[in-house]
Amino acid sequence: MVLKDIIAENSDETAAVNDSPKVGVRHLQSMLIFSGFCVAFMQRANLSVAIVAMMDRNSTNPDFPEYEWSEQTKSLLLSSFFWGYVLMQIPGGQLAQRFGGKVMYLYGVGISGFLALFTPLSAQLGDWKFICAIRFLQGFCQGSLYPSTHTLLAQWAPPAERGILATLCYSGPQFGTIIILSISGTLAASKFGWPSIFYVSGGCGIIWCLVWLLWSADAPHQSKLITSKERNYIESELAAISKSENNTTSAKLPTPWLSLFTSLPFWVLLLCNCAYNWGYWTMMTQIPSYIKNVFDKDIQSNALLSALPYTANLVFGLCFCALGQVLLSKKVLSTNASRKIFNTIGMWTPMTATIALGFVDANNVDVAVILLTVGVGTDSATFLGYLLNHMDLSPNFAGAMMGITNCAANCMSIFAPLLVGVIVTDTTNPNQWRFIFYIMAGFYFIANLLFITLGSTKLQPWNEPVKRDIDRVQENVE
Missing domain, CATH: 1.20.1250.20 (MFS general substrate transporter like domains)
Structure with a gap:
């Protein structure tokens, strides 16, 4: 290929990117x-x-x-x-x-x-x-x-x-x-x-x-x-971002289990997903019971209050999405910084709200509901954090990775309510509930700290199928 053709090809590609439909x-x-x-x-x-x-x-x-x-x-x-x-x-x-x-x-x-x-x-x-x-x-x-x-x-x-x-x-x-x-x-x-x-x-x-x-x-x-x-x-x-010569073929390759389970960034993702589910389902399933028994206000019987945490989660998520897009498009933040900042917002803000909830006076039920709404709403920032990080590490195996981390995470959503049943023997005792909040806050704190220090947005080497794997798959297809 002559130099003129290379320049023309690169120009066409650049034009396609710059002229991409909004x-x-x-x-x-x-x-x-x-x-x-x-x-x-x-x-x-x-x-x-x-x-x-x-x-x-x-x-x-x-x-x-x-x-x-x-x-x-x-x-x-x-x-x-x-x-x-x-x-x-x-x-x-x-x-x-x-x-x-x-x-x-x-x-x-x-x-x-x-x-x-x-x-x-x-x-x-x-x-x-x-x-x-x-x-x-x-x-x-x-x-x-x-x-x-x-x-x-x-x-x-x-x-x-x-x-x-x-x-x-x-x-x-x-x-x-x-x-x-x-x-x-x-x-x-x-x-x-x-x-x-x-x-x-x-x-x-x-x-x-x-x-x-x-x-x-x-x-x-x-x-x-x-x-x-x-x-x-x-x-x-x-x-x-990918050197794979045949995405369709690589999608048929077996999951690189050994490389995946020896990958430190993957284990950080798994822990983040587990911590997120522990906190989210504790807040959504148990804190309404806490507010009812400690503050004598049944928010589950009120359709408006029942929908309020979900509404806040939706609204905050869209706001974080718009903010993240602006910061990335204007190159204010790198991808790595964006993932870690939004994950911090999505985990440490609910952590703070939950700890504060444990010290709210029984007469301030409105403050308790606000803290619950803020906690559930702001955890949507993790959509731009660890959740997207699966695709940063390995686009070819993002679905397989999500299946593994989500499996472990949903086990946490089952164990969390069981632990509440063991610790909270008197549902009107705020001190017992406070211990539940400390456990949840601890999960959020440790998981995000690991994500900040050990998490990565670099494409992992095991994302790309090696040549022998491609040849073997092609032989099988033929």
């Missing part, structure tokens, strides 16, 4: 993932809100059955989703890497939607046992969502736009939870009764699947909607 199909993909998460979390949270009406003995609607379940049975029903969810995390990452994020995301939302539609019938046929089975299967299906999202973003999100596209995607869970909390009371009181909560959430999932099949794609080169300008922009930006 809004394009990559944003459409993120919106589709956002809406998928939205309906998935409507399906996840529907039983949490519907079970109140299902167990209401004073219901004025005699057309729908009420169930006399014990508190133990209720806890069993509400936890059964997470049994399947944890079980599918690591296989979900492997399957997304093998078959593509599009198929696995469709499987996760679509089958879960069908199961939601059959939940009222399962209650009539097999009481709580059938519902447990339905919820287990829903969790099993949805276990592939986060790994699939990371797999898709690794193909669709240019490095400079990972923050805004990922935050858009991961705002879906909060939005879906807000929706189901807002409409569940009205649906349960309608002539269709509590079953309508499951029908609406399941029906939305089926509708979403049709749109997903029409407009989604695993990568820019597989999309029928993308322009050549946008495709060249995305692929050139991704190529700048």
